[in-house]
Amino acid sequence: MEIAFYLSGFVAVLATVLAITNTNPVHALLYLIASLLAVAMVFFSIGAPFAGALEVIVYAGAIMVLFVFVVMMLNLGQAAIAQERRWLTPKAWIGPGILCGVLMVEMIRVLSPTIGGGIGGAVIDGKAVGIALFGPYLLVVELASMLLLAALVAAFHMGRHD
Amino acid sequence: MNAILEFLTAPAFVAILVEVGKGLVILFGMVIVAALLIWIERRLLGLWQDRYGPNRVGPFGSLQVVADMIKIFFKEDWIPPFVDKPTFILAPMIAMGTLMLAFMIIPITPTWGVAPDLSIGVLFFFAIAGLEVYAVMLGGWSSNSKYSLLGGLRSAAQMVSYEVFMGLALMGVVMQTGSFALSDIVAAQKDVWFIVPQFFGFCTFALASIAVVHRHPFDLPEAEQELAAGYHTEYSGMKFGMFMVAEYVGVVLVSALLVTLFFGGWQGPVLPPIVWFGLKTSIFVIIFILLRAALPRPRYDQVMGAGWKFCLPLAVINMLVTGAVVLSNP
Numbered sequence: 001m002e003i004a005f006y007l008s009g010f011v012a013v014l015a016t017v018l019a020i021t022n023t024n025p026v027h028a029l030l031y032l033i034a035s036l037l038a039v040a041m042v043f044f045s046i047g048a049p050f051a052g053a054l055e056v057i058v059y060a061g062a063i064m065v066l067f068v069f070v071v072m073m074l075n076l077g078q079a080a081i082a083q084e085r086r087w088l089t090p091k092a093w094i095g096p097g098i099l100c101g102v103l104m105v106e107m108i109r110v111l112s113p114t115i116g117g118g119i120g121g122a123v124i125d126g127k128a129v130g131i132a133l134f135g136p137y138l139l140v141v142e143l144a145s146m147l148l149l150a151a152l153v154a155a156f157h158m159g160r161h162d
Numbered sequence: 163m164n165a166i167l168e169f170l171t172a173p174a175f176v177a178i179l180v181e182v183g184k185g186l187v188i189l190f191g192m193v194i195v196a197a198l199l200i201w202i203e204r205r206l207l208g209l210w211q212d213r214y215g216p217n218r219v220g221p222f223g224s225l226q227v228v229a230d231m232i233k234i235f236f237k238e239d240w241i242p243p244f245v246d247k248p249t250f251i252l253a254p255m256i257a258m259g260t261l262m263l264a265f266m267i268i269p270i271t272p273t274w275g276v277a278p279d280l281s282i283g284v285l286f287f288f289a290i291a292g293l294e295v296y297a298v299m300l301g302g303w304s305s306n307s308k309y310s311l312l313g314g315l316r317s318a319a320q321m322v323s324y325e326v327f328m329g330l331a332l333m334g335v336v337m338q339t340g341s342f343a344l345s346d347i348v349a350a351q352k353d354v355w356f357i358v359p360q361f362f363g364f365c366t367f368a369l370a371s372i373a374v375v376h377r378h379p380f381d382l383p384e385a386e387q388e389l390a391a392g393y394h395t396e397y398s399g400m401k402f403g404m405f406m407v408a409e410y411v412g413v414v415l416v417s418a419l420l421v422t423l424f425f426g427g428w429q430g431p432v433l434p435p436i437v438w439f440g441l442k443t444s445i446f447v448i449i450f451i452l453l454r455a456a457l458p459r460p461r462y463d464q465v466m467g468a469g470w471k472f473c474l475p476l477a478v479i480n481m482l483v484t485g486a487v488v489l490s491n492p
Contacts, residue, residue, distance in 0.1 A: 065321075125281045
């Protein structure tokens with residue numbers, strides 16, 4: 001399982017970098033989808049298949065579909081690609097890149113003591129997640145559902161024909 | 163030499179080989195069935211519409227598929243110069259690959275099936291259905307033609323809408339079983355098939371599954387009258403063939419899922435499980451074909467309205483009632 005974890009982690013990082021650097025919006029979104037699938041694979045490899053499946057269903061299968069949908073409708077052509085290419089200058093990315101590198105080094109430093117036994121623990125299936133959600137985290141679940149309901153009503157209101 | 167022989171005959175290794183072999187048999191069997199369905203559909207449509215259908219090649223025209231395949235393999239695989247090449251090539255692969263992958267969760271018989279005990283079985287199908295949308299969307303977008311794009315947009319909206327209540331429609335079954343694994347769901351239908359307690363779940367899931375594999379009457383993404391051939395207008399040769407076969411793989415897949423989830427899977431008296439599974443699945447496949455023969459294509463806003471205003475509330479109410487019943491009889 002450790003091989004699967006590191007492999008999918010590597011794919012996730014690589015796909016995310018390519019999603020940022022790609023100048024074609026749809027291709028960049030495809031890399032982002034690949035990255036989300038790789039993250040789902042990471043969840044599978046650390047024994048959380050339920051979280052992995054939800055990652056694919058919700059992020060790769062629903063949210064990213066809407067992203068691709070919107071980008072398709074915008075009809076971005078060669079002009080958009082050229083503009084992206086103009087913006088992607090070393091001046092724009094070196095600063096944030098260095099900051100992210102520092103953060104990554106810190107994160108690896110913080111996580112390193114746990115590496116020995118971090119991967120491949122107990123498998124958390126759907127039932128365990130459900131018990132956790134509707135047990136100790138009940139209030140949070142209810143609050144999140146109310147927030148979603150409010151968002152739904154707001155979206156309906158905005159999309160209404162007057 | 164001995165070490166290698168020992169390794170090759172070790173029980174664990176042999177077991178892996180047997181499982182891989184079974185997986186390959188299921189995969190190829192399913193692709194062959196899907197390809198044969200093209201001929202079966204045309205013959206059945208002919209029967210119902212009072213004409214012959216393809217009856218020239220081989221006995222009863224059964225070799226029509228072989229002829230079609232030979233033709234399609236030798237056709238020039240033309241990629242128009244105005245398309246976005248990587249996504250244009252990727253789209254048919256996603257169409258066929260994702261749907262074939264979903265077969266791994268189906269318990270064909272008690273012993274045949276790639277991963278029927280997968281603890282997230284039903285969710286895995288939803289994930290596959292979610293990814294399948296990309297095939298049509300990317301096919302439509304990358305073709306760089308207005309008909310394809312319209313087909314892609316339609317399919318994206320349609321499939322996202324229908325996936326919402328497809329998940330909810332199955333939650334009744336999952337609640338009654340207490341597990342996402344399809345082998346558990348089949349085992350839970352030992353006494354009574356889930357079609358009885360979950361009738362509305364079955365109705366909504368059946369509608370959603372037709373919409374998700376965009377078969378008629380939900381084939382708005384490729385409506386001939388308005389959109390030429392919709393998202394695959396620019397495709398030809400084997401890439402078009404992959405879209406075509408993927409459609410039939412989808413039909414077999416959702417039929418097998420309907421059987422597994424609502425009609426007791428491989429269970430049945432006297433006959434062996436494989437026969438029961440085959441019989442039940444083929445009945446659903448034929449119903450799918452009959453739907454195409456019998457129903458006109460609805461308008462696009464009617465399709466969306468039916469999904470959001472009728473099926474979604476029905477699925478939610480079904481889930482609510484099932485939840486109440488399950489909780490009150492522990």
